[in-house]
Amino acid sequence: MMKHIQADVVIIGGGTGGCAAALGAARSGQSVVMTEAYDWIGGQLTSQVVPPDEPRWIEQFGCTASYRTYRNAVRHYYHRFFPLTEQARARVAFNPGNAWVSRLSHEPRTALAVLRDMLAPYVHSGRVQIWTGYKPVKAETDGDDVISVTICGREGDHLVLTGRYFLDATEEGDLLPLAGVEYVTGAESATETGEAHALAGQADSKDIQAFTHCLALDYAEGEDYTIAKPQEYEFWKNYQANFWPAPQLSWTVPSPATLAPITYVLMPGEGANPLFTYRRLADRSNFQPGTYETDISVVNWPQNDYWLGPIIDVSPEERNRHLESAKQLSLSLLYWMQREAPRADGGIGYPGLRPRPDVTGAPHGLAQAPYIREGRRIRAEFTVLEQHLSPVNHPDGKAEKFADTVGIGSYRIDLHPSTALRTFIDIPSLPFQIPLGALIPIRVNNLIPAAKNIGTTHITNGCYRLHPVEWNIGEAAGMLAAYCIENNVRPRDVRNSPEMLVSFQTRLRNNGFELEWPSIGAV
Known part of the structure; x- marks a missing residue:
């Protein structure tokens, strides 16, 4: 009943x-x-x-x-x-x-x-x-x-x-x-709303902002937490949108306000605006020694925005495909950073990047839910x-x-x-x-x-x-x-x-x- x-x-x-x-x-x-x-x-x-x-x-x-x-x-x-x-x-x-x-x-x-x-x-x-x-x-x-x-x-x-x-x-x-x-x-x-930045032509009900499947991680230099190669890694490694200045898996992205290319670094001390501190969740310097072994950060960056299809008012199959691909994008970004990303010191890769499922309450350190x-x-x-x-x-x-x-x-x-x-x-x-x-x-x-x-x-x-x-x-x-x-x-x-x-x-x-x-x- x-x-x-x-x-x-x-x-x-x-x-x-x-x-x-x-x-x-x-x-x-x-x-x-x-x-x-x-x-x-x-x-x-x-x-x-x-x-x-x-x-x-x-x-x-x-x-x-x-x-x-x-x-x-x-x-x-x-x-x-x-x-x-x-x-x-x-x-x-x-x-x-x-x-x-x-x-x-x-x-x-x-x-x-x-x-x-x-x-x-x-x-x-x-x-x-x-x-x-x-x-x-x-x-x-x-x-x-x-x-x-x-x-x-x-x-x-x-x-x-x-x-x-x-x-x-x-x-x-x-x-x-x-x-x-x-x-x-x-x-x-724009005909409908009069807005300066609305579409010049017809309205488009499928033209929806990117969503992101965030990922929590920390970093331990000298250790190796490299994940298994994601299933869609080769696709994301080679993907570059026509409005993007570099491959999706790179440090170079457009400036949201000017659209001019910006090249970021990953870690503090490597250059201006390190991505690891962009949305850092826990800075261990705030806490007495031994409280946190490492800082904890969340990957919610331009590189893992997913825009290859909407998940609203589509078939369950299409929705699930895009949701899974967004997870694959975030995991591919992590794998690229661990194995292939250029370092400021001239090296390659940050294998010490470790997913933190304990932080997110979900497998692989991915968020339980996509950020809509x-x-x-x-x-x-x-x-x-x-x-x-x-x-x-x-x-x-x-x-x-x-x-x-x-x-x-x-x-x-x-x-x-x-x-x-x-x-x-x-x-x-x-x-x-x-x-x-x-x-x-x-x-x-x-x-x-x-x-x-x-x-x-x-x-x-x-x-x-x-x-x-x-x-x-x-x-x-x-x-x-x-x-x-x-x-x-x-x-x-x-x-x-x-x-x-x-x-x-x-x-x-x-x-x-x-x-x-x-x-x-x-x-």
Whole structure:
């Protein structure tokens, strides 16, 4: 007999946005069921092994209070349990990995521990249930309302989840097609959106940003951890896209902003901008001798971006082929670095590079899940466009002001190469607001996006997809569902009633949301 579970708010997807949504809904007094396809909740922060990408003002402002609680708790975790050096312990903005792309680069296991602790009061009280290892497979609807979602576990068991509100916090917007929610994929045309960097011709629903299957490793000079030659190694060794200045397996890549070739080095001391420290997760110099034998890093570099085909709205066979090839690319990059990469000292190869499956919780040191930059996006009551954020359109240095703001974010419009074999689009954007209208589907009443699936375009997704923004979106979605349940109204009623909108925004502010930016410039 199939098991049924009921909650006020059903969250499908336990990633960064899903966890924040669960916190927002549970803190507001609602019962929550949250599901997650992988073993670890946390998404980008954990199963995808991507430490936070954040605005440069993050230590002062630019996120919700609960996201700041998360950041503080990460630092407290290290202060409490790890023997730090005196210098590291005294550093206010302590960065465990001292990565040069992240102000709080830390291990996914730390993120997992902190997220579990933040949710623990609600889990222990029974207000929040978490089901890991489950994917959505079916949704039942009645007109413009979602009635239930069926999820399937790894053993083939099925659970039917019913609730008053359903939040899609999956990485690819998996609930949208199941529930018949109108959505968009890929790149829009400039004719449709008026965006300067949109496609000049027809829209292309298959033109989606590259995804990456990240890989954790460390390095021990003089040792040999060379892996078996990956099955697709010869292909990747010889592959070079026509927009790339060198073979895929090389140290030379395009600059995202200028597209001029840049040649990196691997290790500190070999030259400028060593890739090993780019997203380093643990810098052993922060810890007392003997704590870490080596530094730990994650390979999430231009060289292992995968763009040879989309994995959204394709056959299961095509999807699995691309997912496997992305793993093969990351393993091939590792094998090339171990066996054939030129060294700054004139030697060849770094056989001391060692995969760290203990860090990722998955075989070969690969992440449990691919890092998804772009998925399905709802057709929303309001869609954020490039011209809302571009300094070209706003010479006063202030992005479009949204009266229905539910939060803020800031990041460059950062698009990685796409499955249509288009190169980087990396352009400035102004610190922006998150409009409530982007969280409201054009038709469905009780489904709310809670991750990267809000009403953005292919272009603006490039700056709305990062960790603190996804967290803000998820937390706002959870609180919106709770507000609607409490007041027996719909999300679009909240947005379109000045009185209710002010009431909801006041509740957000009282819960530590920042709804507007101070005067700052483009990023």
